[in-house]
Amino acid sequence: MKSFSKIAFLLFLLSPLCFLPAQSTTPLYWTWEKAQKHAHAQNDPQKWDQELLEEDMEYIETDDNSLPIHAGVFPVALYDTPGTGGSNSSYFRKAGKSFMSKSFIVNKGEHNAVYLGEERLQEVYFTFVLLTDFIDTVNYSHATTYAESRNHPHYICEGTLKTQKQNIDFLAMMTGDRNNYAVINMRFFDLRFGQTILIAPQKDGSLRFLQVESPGLNSITAKAYVEKLLDQREILHFFEQAGNI
Numbered sequence: 001m002k003s004f005s006k007i008a009f010l011l012f013l014l015s016p017l018c019f020l021p022a023q024s025t026t027p028l029y030w031t032w033e034k035a036q037k038h039a040h041a042q043n044d045p046q047k048w049d050q051e052l053l054e055e056d057m058e059y060i061e062t063d064d065n066s067l068p069i070h071a072g073v074f075p076v077a078l079y080d081t082p083g084t085g086g087s088n089s090s091y092f093r094k095a096g097k098s099f100m101s102k103s104f105i106v107n108k109g110e111h112n113a114v115y116l117g118e119e120r121l122q123e124v125y126f127t128f129v130l131l132t133d134f135i136d137t138v139n140y141s142h143a144t145t146y147a148e149s150r151n152h153p154h155y156i157c158e159g160t161l162k163t164q165k166q167n168i169d170f171l172a173m174m175t176g177d178r179n180n181y182a183v184i185n186m187r188f189f190d191l192r193f194g195q196t197i198l199i200a201p202q203k204d205g206s207l208r209f210l211q212v213e214s215p216g217l218n219s220i221t222a223k224a225y226v227e228k229l230l231d232q233r234e235i236l237h238f239f240e241q242a243g244n245i
Contacts, residue, residue: 029111030153030176041077048075056150066144068158068169074150081152082109085122087145090223091135094230097239098135103127103222104147104157104172111153111176116216124217126157126172126182127196129226133245134164163201163245184209196226198235202243210238 041047056073085105092099103124108116116123136142145159153176161168172182172191180191189197189211198210212235217225229235 028177029114030178035176038077044077045075047077049078050075052076052078066160067146068160068171071146071148071158076150079152080110081149082107084147084149084155084157085219087147087157088219088222089143090226092227092230095236095240098132099129099230099239100132100135100143100161101127101129101223101226102143102145102159103217103219103226104155105219105222106149106155106174109153115178120216120218122218124214124222125155125174125180125195126191127214127217127222127226128161128170128184128199129196129229130161130168130199131201131239131244132161132163134162161199165245166201166205168199168201168207196229198238200239200241200244203245204243208238208241208244210235 053073053075060073085107087105088103090101092101104126105122105124106112108121108123112123132142134142142162143159145157147155147157149155154173156171156173158171159169161170168185170182170184172180174180174191178192180195182189182191182197184197184199185207187207187209189209191197194211194213196212196214198212200208200210202208212229214225230239
C-alpha cells in the first residue's frame with residue numbers, strides 16, 4: 001500500500017493539474033453582480049448620462065472615419081471614471097532601422113486601485129513597437145489612433161498604422177475583470193501573457209509578431225522601457241531578419 005501511495009503521488013506531480021497557476025487572492029473588483037447591473041443600466045434611458053451625451057454630440061461631425069472601427073456617439077449610464085491617461089508615442093532609430101511605438105494608458109480609479117497599489121497612478125494595458133519604413137513628419141498620416149473610456153470599467157483603443165505598402169489595424173482592450181486582449185490584422189493576442197507586441201512587416205506583405213512580457217508601466221516609463229527593449233540583442237535579432245522590410 002505504501003508503494004502504491006508513492007506511485008499515485010508521483011503520478012499526481014506529473015499530471016497537468018499540478019502545473020496550473022495559483023489563483024490570485026486579490027479580490028475581484030468586477031463581479032458578476034456588478035457586470036449584470038452595468039448591462040441592465042445601459043438599456044435603461046432613465047440611467048443615461050444625458051449631459052455627457054450632449055457633450056459628445058458636439059464632436060459627432062469631427063469623428064475620424066479612418067479608424068478600423070468608427071468611434072460612434074452613444075448614451076451610457078452615469079459612471080465615475082479616472083479616464084484614460086492618453087497614449088504615449090515614441091520614435092526610435094536603431095541599427096539603421098526606424099521604429100514607432102505607442103502605449104495606451106488608464107489612470108488609477110476605483111476599478112483598478114487594488115491592483116496598482118499605493119504608488120502607481122496609471123497602468124499601461126497595451127504597447128506596440130512597429131518596424132516601419134514610413135513616418136510622415138508633416139501630417140503624421142502614418143498613424144491614426146484613438147482611446148475610449150465610455151465603456152468604463154472596460155477600456156479600449158484602436159488604430160491604423162501605415163507602412164509604404166500596407167495598413168496595420170489594431171484593437172486592444174482591458175476589461176473590468178482584468179482580462180486583456182488585442183487583435184492586430186485579425187491575429188489574436190491574450191495580453192495577460194505580455195502587453196507589448198512587436199510587429200515586423202515583411203517584404204512579401206505578411207507580418208511577424210513577437211509578444212513580450214513587460215513590467216508595470218506608466219506614461220513616464222513607457223518610452224524608456226521600449227528604448228531599453230530595442231537595445232536587447234534578441235529583440236534586434238527579431239527585427240533584423242532578412243525578410244523584414
